[in-house]
Amino acid sequence: MTGPTAEPPVTNSVDGNADVAVPVVVAIDGPAGSGKSSVSRAAARALGYAYLDTGASYRALAWNLLDTQVDPADPDAVIASLTDFDFAIGTDPEAYFVRVGSSDVTEAIREPRVTGAVSAVARIPEVRAWLTERFRSIMRDTEFDGIVAEGRDITTVVAPDAPVRILLTADEDARMARRSKELTGESAAAVGEALRTRDRADSRVVDFMNAAEGVTTVDSTHLDFDETVAAVVDVVHDQAARSNPTH
Numbered sequence: 001m002t003g004p005t006a007e008p009p010v011t012n013s014v015d016g017n018a019d020v021a022v023p024v025v026v027a028i029d030g031p032a033g034s035g036k037s038s039v040s041r042a043a044a045r046a047l048g049y050a051y052l053d054t055g056a057s058y059r060a061l062a063w064n065l066l067d068t069q070v071d072p073a074d075p076d077a078v079i080a081s082l083t084d085f086d087f088a089i090g091t092d093p094e095a096y097f098v099r100v101g102s103s104d105v106t107e108a109i110r111e112p113r114v115t116g117a118v119s120a121v122a123r124i125p126e127v128r129a130w131l132t133e134r135f136r137s138i139m140r141d142t143e144f145d146g147i148v149a150e151g152r153d154i155t156t157v158v159a160p161d162a163p164v165r166i167l168l169t170a171d172e173d174a175r176m177a178r179r180s181k182e183l184t185g186e187s188a189a190a191v192g193e194a195l196r197t198r199d200r201a202d203s204r205v206v207d208f209m210n211a212a213e214g215v216t217t218v219d220s221t222h223l224d225f226d227e228t229v230a231a232v233v234d235v236v237h238d239q240a241a242r243s244n245p246t247h
């Protein structure tokens with residue numbers, strides 16, 4: 001399927017064929033609760049692009065391990081599980097889903113038990129390499145004119161050459177308050193602690209707190225949701241035009 005065209009497709013001069021359109025990759029990283037999933041999906045919709053939630057893939061793997069009673073803290077067992085890990089993720093921002101085998105796990109992967117297990121899985125290098133390959137192939141094969149891919153290492157590892165790279169951030173108080181609003185059954189203190197613990201664990205593996213060279217920071221601490229989406233879309237328009245000045 002092809003999304004509505006909001007941006008002229010970028011042409012590929014790398015292989016010498018200036019007429020081959022390649023999808024524009026918009027890479028977005030940031031800490032937990034910074035708005036990566038919700039803002040990236042809304043920005044993808046506004047741009048007519050696909051949307052790739054890489055964290056959902058790590059979560060799907062963690063869900064599968066819990067479901068099949070494999071210890072997420074046992075790297076050898078986790079690596080062995082990849083052979084049979086059959087997952088699919090929807091990249092149309094209007095029809096997002098995550099499936100493992102025939103189970104729709106779109107909601108289940110957000111449960112605190114999965115969130116609590118995912119960092120252990122994500123620190124295994126073989127898991128990162130396996131998923132990174134999947135992400136690159138999804139980005140390459142998209143039928144949309146572009147794809148907004150969000151996570152922790154998209155600007156630095158998965159797509160360091162993306163024409164648009166953004167660090168989406170917000171201060172810890174703002175992120176905790178937004179997450180608390182969503183998780184009404186849990187105390188603000190518990191939500192805050194879970195968020196801090198996960199960021200601490202994840203940042204031992206990749207740096208998503210500081211913008212790498214060439215990455216534009218969008219700080220949403222004092223922006224509402226729509227203003228944040230607009231700020232991201234503005235960066236895309238500026239940087240895509242700069243990397244493809246003929247359009």
Ligand SMILES: Nc1ncnc2c1ncn2[C@@H]1O[C@H](COP(=O)(O)OP(=O)(O)OP(=O)(O)O)[C@@H](O)[C@H]1O
Pocket residue numbers: 030031032033034035036037038039055178179182220223224225226228
């Ligand atoms: N600028 C904003 N103003 C107010 N609320 C926001 C803003 N940006 C995002 N939100 C809200 O903050 C919450 C967290 O956003 P989201 O789940 O997209 O973050 P995330 O970075 O993907 O988190 P995680 O990494 O934990 O999955 C959501 O309820 C979202 O609607």
Ligand SMILES: Nc1ccn([C@@H]2O[C@H](COP(=O)(O)O)[C@@H](O)[C@H]2O)c(=O)n1
Pocket residue numbers: 032036054055056058059118119122150151152153154198202
């Ligand atoms: N590029 C990424 C994306 C995610 N992770 C790990 O997955 C966890 C869940 O991600 P969310 O964005 O859905 O919160 C996250 O805590 C990381 O452990 C990753 O390592 N790299």
